[in-house]
Amino acid sequence: MTINKNQVLEALSHVEDPDLKKDLVTLNMIRDLVIEDNRIAFSVYLTTPACPMKEMLENACRTAIAHFISADINVDIKMTSDVIIGKRKSEVMPNVKNIIAVGSGKGGVGKSTISAGIAALLSQSGAKVGLMDADIYGPSIPILFGVEDAIIEMDVVDGKELMRPINVEGIQLFSIGFLSKPNEAVVWRGPMVSSALKQFMNGVNWGELDYLIIDLPPGTGDVQLTLVQNLPLTGAVIVSTPQKMAVADARRACAMFKIAGVDVPIMGLVENMSYFTPPDAPEKKYEIFGSGGVDLLSTEFEVPVIGRLPIQMSIVADSDQGKILNSGNIRIFAEIAGKLVQQIAIESIK
Ligand SMILES: Nc1ncnc2c1ncn2[C@@H]1O[C@H](COP(=O)(O)OP(=O)(O)OP(=O)(O)O)[C@@H](O)[C@H]1O
Ligand SMILES: [Mg+2]
Known part of the structure; x- marks a missing residue:
């Protein structure tokens, strides 16, 4: 034949x-x-x-x-x-195919943990991944990856001096935490945020990346607005815990990405600390922080829920010890990472 x-x-x-x-x-x-x-x-x-x-x-x-x-x-x-290039408004960072911000209205809901988990899973799948810690008040990325003492070295690229990101198992990390001492209080004003951000984007030798994940600081104030206005974002992920109080804050975060001039598509919502299953009672599921709030947001903003993570005691211990990557739990981020990249592809061909 x-x-x-x-x-x-x-x-x-x-x-x-x-x-x-x-x-x-x-x-x-x-x-x-x-x-x-x-x-x-x-x-x-x-x-x-x-x-x-x-x-x-x-x-x-x-x-x-x-x-x-x-x-x-x-x-x-x-x-x-052949990683699809997401739609973006700006040509800043042309060697980065997709830039995704992870935000929330409220503090402590798990943005940094989930940013790290997404970066880890995408990197393990074979993608080239960077993780930028834009939390200028409370950088957590150096702690999560156990590299608080890392020292930034310089590279010369095309005659320009650039800061080399810290490479942990193939993930390129950059954080203000690598530049300032932990107990140094920094008061950030709008223009300083813009110029720091420019340094993070243009002063760092990111190289070629399929995905750059950005861990945003909590809240929806001026600083966050300056960040999202100035970053050439492909999309955003919003993290919330299930209770109504947190969801009200998450709604403000969703709205911030939607305001005129920002217009960043929200790729998905993540419900963190959804429930707790005690290790010695695997049949039980306690909804400690209530339920249903994130689903309401999903309907309201027509955005999919791309994952629900239970409260896992080991996440806290692994994070505190800088072992997020070696955590036996790292696979729990697989669904979020998979659904996120699906959503990026869908938005890209729209
Ligand atoms: N699913 C989870 N189960 C148990 N602990 C969690 C979970 N997600 C996050 N944590 C813990 O909650 C704390 C806050 O998480 P994280 O730092 O990721 O939140 P954040 O939103 O980035 O906080 P911030 O607003 O301060 O930047 C950390 O100690 C983290 O280990
Ligand atoms: Mg954080």
Whole structure:
């Protein structure tokens, strides 16, 4: 039997990406197609290495070829990725494909923990990831990754001196905490925030990144507004705990990303500290902080809930000891990271 390229592409045009609602051929995901006698080889370029549907799509391609051409063909599929570039208003940081801010209205709801978890999971999936700690009042990223004592060195790139981020297991970290002493009180005014932020964006040797995650300070005041107005964001993730008091603050955070001139798409809501299951009573689920608030926001702003994390005692211990990456719990961030990158892809082709 002789097979030609058009037959293969026709067969694969029956495989649809369920998020993007188009077929893989139209989406230009099928590349490097080679046909030799009874063997077909091609690559599927996903929009992210963290694609939760990798296996499903590979199986769907095999099924399509078996069904529309023949079951008697050797099919060799390489599942790879070419990270999609999110829509952004500004050309600042052109080597960074997607910039995602993690914010909340309220303090202590888990922004830093979730920023670190997302960065870790995306990096483990094979993406190039940076994590910028924009919490200028209370930087936590150095503590979470156990690098409080790290010293920033300089690189010279195209004749310009740039600060080298701290690399922890492939994740590029930068924080004001690397530059100031922990007990130094810094009073930040609007213009200082803007100039510090410029340093974080243009004065750091980020290199090429698929995703830059930004851990924002809590609140929706002037500082936060200056940050979100000046960052070239692809989108935002809003973290909240379930109770009504926290949700009222999260609503203000959602609204801040929506104001004219900012207009950043909210990629998803994360409900943190959703419930507690005691280790010695795995059948029990206590909703310590109530429930339902985040779902209300989801309906109100038409934004998906991309994850719900239980209260886990080990998160606190691992974070305090700077072992967030080695935590046995790190996989709990997989769903959030996967849904976030799906949402980025969906927004990118809108
Ligand atoms: N799901 C969880 N289970 C248990 N503890 C958690 C969970 N999420 C976060 N924590 C803990 O709650 C505390 C606050 O978390 P984190 O620092 O991530 O919040 P934040 O929103 O960044 O705070 P801030 O507003 O001060 O920046 C930390 O001690 C963290 O370890
Ligand atoms: Mg924080």
